[in-house]
Amino acid sequence: MHWMDKLERKLGRYAVPHMMYVVTGIMLAVFAANLVLGGIVSPMLFFHRGLILQGQVWRIITFIFLPPSTSVLWIAFSLYFYCLMGNALESAWGTFRFNLFYLCGVAGSILAGFITGTGVNHFLNMSLFFAYAAVYPENQIMLFFFLPIKVKWLAAANALYFLYMFVVGGWTARAAILFSLLNIWLFFGGDLFRHIRQQAGYWKTRRQFRKNNRF
Template sequence: MLNQLLDKLERKFRRFSISNLMLYIVLGMAVFAVADIILMTNPNNKVFLIDMIEFDRGKILQGEVWRVLSFVLVPPEFNMIFLAFALYFYWMMGTALEHQWGSFKFNVFYFTGVIGCIIAGFILGYATNYYLYVSLFLAFAILFPDEQILLFFFIPIKIKWLGLFSAFGLVVAFIMGDFQTRIFLLLSLANLILFFGKDVASRCYYTCRRYYYKWFKNK
């Protein structure tokens, strides 16, 4: 159903899709990160660019409307080695997903996540792009489960195991978190739920059913 709808939309709106979207996102993150690192060299400086692009409902309502979208360019941690690795990983995942789906479907996936984060931000007053990129990682893990990366730069591990660990953490956060946390998770991961929710639920159901009959019915 979803694929049929996306195929129809792609035929009509393909020309509006952004090719190499993650390249532009990663370059934007790098620019803001490097700019703030340079600003940090001035001990008297108190203005940082990243503070000016974070999602803040109060400031958006006061007129800083660019924050509605600019928060997607907030980079991860500022350790230069980790930052370089994280940005490369974002680019690699986004490029792989775009090659798998095509530019249009990848754009839909990414911007559905962005819209979910924005809605969560206006409901709860804050938003972060963290879960947006978690959804990117989990989509990559679902589609390319046997891809290997070097954990801590020297331990080879298949991406599916990291994906399962990350998914488990999200489930725990959803169960243990308060109402606001649950709303934020559901909205921020709306793209992942839309694209993979049905398939993952079906796979979990049939896996549980198979082991149930294996362990209990055959005894």
């Protein structure tokens, strides 16, 4: 990715270290504010195209920081894994590239919101599972803090969930799924297509070999 190297040389100094700490910290603050103020904070932050066009432009970005749940246990579990995966990817790629990965997903989520009228951050944050599994497929994590499972199987379950939501969900969910995965295609699409071409070439060569060696 030579273009990414050039971009990093120009903009790398602006990268935010440990970005997921910042994202999850704001999510936690919003969650706490909702508890204290009776849930009035989140409605002021969610993405709504009509309200944005009326001047509430902060909603373009604030929906990214909406907490994934109203449950204390699920919040702790979710934010812990966001940080775990984000820090691992940042360690593997460097701060700038991880920033770029996450921000591309943010841009996709915003685009999906303008197309459908409503934006969600759910699929953006879950896209971290795919990237983490691509980089560390054999890593084992403790699901719900006690159940050991390899990351690649967790990503497979995540993919099934995405597929299910794409089939049964509305257009908001479908657009969010497609556009929030822009980061995955940007970082892993080339490798995926090369793998597909290699496999296709392998099977073509194998069929040709069998054809030429028939008696």
